[in-house]
Amino acid sequence: xxxxxxxxxxxxxxxxxxxxxxxxxxxxxxxxxxxxxxxxxxxxxxxxxxxxxxxxxxxxxxxxxxxxxxxxxxxxxxxxxxxxxxxxxxxxxxxxxxxxxxxxxxxxxxxxxxxxxxxxxxxxxxxxxxxxxxxxxxxxxxxxxxxxxxxxxxxxxxxxxxxxxxxxxxxxxxxxxxxxxxxxxxxxxxxxxxxxxxxxxxxxxxxxxxxxxxxxxxxxxxxxxxxxxxxxxxxxxxxxxxxxxxxxxxxxxxxxxxxxxxxxxxxxxxxxxxxxxxxxxxxxx
Numbered sequence: 680x681x682x683x684x685x686x687x688x689x690x691x692x693x694x695x696x697x698x699x700x701x702x703x704x705x706x707x708x709x710x711x712x713x714x715x716x717x718x719x720x721x722x723x724x725x726x727x728x729x730x731x732x733x734x735x736x737x738x739x740x741x742x743x744x745x746x747x748x749x750x751x752x753x754x755x756x757x758x759x760x761x762x763x764x765x766x767x768x769x770x771x772x773x774x775x776x777x778x779x780x781x782x783x784x785x786x787x788x789x790x791x792x793x794x795x796x797x798x799x800x801x802x803x804x805x806x807x808x809x810x811x812x813x814x815x816x817x818x819x820x821x822x823x824x825x826x827x828x829x830x831x832x833x834x835x836x837x838x839x840x841x842x843x844x845x846x847x848x849x850x851x852x853x854x855x856x857x858x859x860x861x862x863x864x865x866x867x868x869x870x871x872x873x874x875x876x877x878x879x880x881x882x883x884x885x886x887x888x889x890x891x892x893x894x895x896x897x898x899x900x901x902x903x904x905x906x907x908x909x910x911x912x913x914x915x916x917x918x919x920x921x922x923x924x925x926x927x928x929x930x931x932x933x934x935x936x937x938x939x940x941x942x943x944x945x946x947x948x949x950x951x952x953x954x955x956x957x958x959x960x961x962x963x964x
Contacts, residue, residue: 682715683707692731698874698877699728701852703732706859710738713863722741723752723765724748724767724768724772725748725768728802729767729802729875746768746772746775749773749777751766758947759948763792764789765792766792769797769798769802769803770809770832771810774809774811774832775809775810778810785835785841788842788868788932790867792862793869794873795872797872799812799881800812806880808820814828816883834915837908843862843865844924845872845923846920846923846925847922848889848893850889855873865929902928907926
């Protein structure tokens with residue numbers, strides 16, 4: 680029986696040419712090649728074009744509020760550490776409305792994949808500038824051009840202690856798939872910021888633009904934190920972005936490993952039964 684099948688009879692609500700169609704195939708291939716179990720795999724997403732992704736692939740998912748994909752993903756991982764958990768959304772969803780969750784999820788180091796579709800614009804709400812839009816970029820709302828300095832998710836994640844940070848591009852299916860596979864296998868928080876062109880609302884950062892402004896990281900040591908942060912700033916300043924694993928640090932205790940309840944008993948929380956007598960005893964002054 681084929682696993683992680685893509686919906687065939689659903690009305691997939693993306694515009695023609697949207698990078699999400701390619702990314703859907705990339706995710707499917709990555710999950711299949713890792714031989715994961717769909718029943719033990721969960722995607723948590725918020726609101727937006729990217730957040731629709733789990734609705735079109737055969738696995739467990741939770742589709743919630745704008746910017747809230749990460750806290751739900753962390754709660755799922757806490758309740759059942761045995762699951763493969765992916766938090767997925769767009770750059771507006773994850774870095775804008777969900778920006779505070781992003782910062783503190785990195786610090787907790789949960790063993791999840793954080794996959795961000797970065798098209799540098801709000802797609803679902805018709806093309807406003809997003810946190811990663813560049814200065815001067817004209818949008819449906821910022822008609823004279825974006826004035827805010829773009830958010831740098833790569834540098835931010837590394838500076839906060841992320842243990843895996845990668846960047847990919849849907850125009851490089853093989854490269855993106857391998858980065859996502861490595862991120863899932865990593866034991867700890869893994870951010871993959873993936874350039875995902877929006878042909879309808881972003882006429883600046885087109886497929887052609889990304890092809891011309893990205894390159895594959897070759898002679899780069901992902902274990903050198905200072906060089907990784909420098910690269911993140913240099914990439915944004917020069918608008919030439921390296922694709923690959925930018926930073927990683929192995930053997931760092933995860934959120935689940937640091938939870939006191941799991942140190943003596945590995946039974947997932949959802950399988951445990953609460954003894955109210957013990958709870959009441961602990962609450963006594």
